[in-house]
Amino acid sequence: MTGPCLAAKPVGDTIPRCRPRPPGHQRMSRLFQLQENCLRAMGHSDDVDITEHRALGLKHISSLLFVISAQYPLISYVVYNRNDMEKVTACLSVVLTNMLTVIKITTFLANRRIFWEMICLFRNMDEQSSQREETHYVAEANKLASFLGKAYCLSCGLTGIYFMLGPIVKIVGSSWQGTTYDRELPMPMKFPFNDLGSPGYEICFLYTILVTVVVVAYASAVDGLFISFAINLRAHFQTLHWKIANEEFALSEKQSQARLKRIVDYHVLLIFLSRKLRAIYTPTVFGQFVITSLQVGVIIYQLVTNMDSVMDLLLYASFFGSIMLQLFIYCYGGEIIKAESLQIDIAVQLSNWYLASPNLRRSLSIIILQSQKEVLIRAGFFVASLANFVGICRTALSLITLIKSIE
Incomplete structure (x- = not known):
């Protein structure tokens, strides 16, 4: 058995760069389709070298x-309507979403080089996986990542479309019925000029649409890259489990030591990548938990107070589903990395460890000790896990009950 990318071991705090495109590049492109779609959403090309991104950096800053x-x-808008709680809460949910997108763009901008190098390393690891049992895990992982990424992008896109189509539908409906309709923008905004008369309304409408497109593109891309990294890490941890469980310790001492060294190097590489993923996503995870917790409150208030309006109910229900799916992506990614990293010791116990020499057994015991340390995706006191996701869902249900009882 050979390791998937042991020539690319971490040295200090660096990650290897991309190799030249292999003959099987088209297969890899299909395999990592989610990553490529995320990069294209932010204006990147898969063929751009990481040393040629200065112009793209200016684009991200813009x-x-x-x-x-x-x-x-x-x-x-919030200040202007400060005495109208319904309008204030409607705007606050958008303000918070915008703030979270600022955090995500800043995170990507600050760690752009590391994002690209991690993408390259995962692709190099897949390229060098020669055994069918190894590549199977990664292929299945990328199918799942692609499904979750598409579901999330669809959710964000539908929410943005609802916001943009709402005023258009009302204008068309009013014209068809011959009634008067007060103009409103897709997003609750208040500009320092007449934004309801022509041409101010048209300009502000276009500006709002462009902001929505940028927010949806970057939020989907940064979150999509996270779930792609997390699911690929789980696949490589599963590959490591398979390699350990099927290791032949009855070979000669020299052969067994060489093979075990490759396993240890593989484990070290996966832990390194997990910690690197946690480091670059720490601001995003922290912002995701804090802002989503606040958004749950204001959107639940909007849902409960707009039960009589089907259009508003669909809008805020879609918005709520979008932000919860966004949080779920991070909680699910953190959960699967934590769970799979803790399964290494079970793989050792399922192997033929009793056939190994005393020296190899001591090495295996070190692997077990290392695997008992949880690999967590966390930011401060927030841990990306399904338990915390369920806790926020329970809080949302409690808020619905509380608001209804107050009314």
Whole structure:
């Protein structure tokens, strides 16, 4: 058995760069389709070398400033309607979403080189996996990642479409019925000029649509890359389990030591990648938990107070589903990495360890000790896990009951 990418072991705090495109590049492109789609959503090409991204860096900075600029009209709307709780909460949910997108764009911008190098390393690891049993785990993992990524992008896209189509549907309906309709923007915004008369309304409408597209593209891309990394890490941990469980310790001492060294190097590489993933996503995970907790409160209030409006109910239900799916992606990714990293000792126990020499058994005991340390995706006191996701869902249900009892 050969290791998947043991020539690419971490040295210090660096990650190897991409290799030239292999003959099987088309197969790999299909395998890592989610990663490529995420990069394209942010304007990247898979063929751009990581040393040629200076122009793309300026593009990301421009996108960041563009999204930040939307905070002014949003906050102005909150201040202008400060005595109307329904309008304030409707705007706050959008303000919080915008803030979270700013965090995600900043995270990607600050760690852009590391994102690309991790993508390259995962692809190199897959390229060098020569056994069918090994590649099977990664192929299945990428199918699942692609499904979750598409579901999340669809959810974000539908929410954005609902926001944009709402005013258009009302304008068309009013014209058809011959009634008067007060213009409103897709997002609750207040500009320092007449944004309800022409041409101000048209300009603000276009500006709002562009902000929505940028927010949806970057949020989907950064979250999609996370779930792709997390699910691929789980697949490689599963590959490691398979290698340990099927290791032949009855070979000669020299052969067994060489094979065990490759297993240990593989384990070290996966732990290194897990910690690197946690490091670059720490601000995003922290912001995701804090902002989602706040969003749950304001969106639940909107849902409960707009039960009589089908259009508003669909809008806020879609919005709520989108932010919860967003949180689920991080909690699910953290959960599967934690669970699979703890299964290494079970793989050792299922192997023919009793055939190994005393020296090899001591090495196996070190692997067991190392695997008993949880690999967590966390930020401060927030841990990305399904238990915390369920806790926030319970909080949402409690808020519904509380608001209904107050009414």
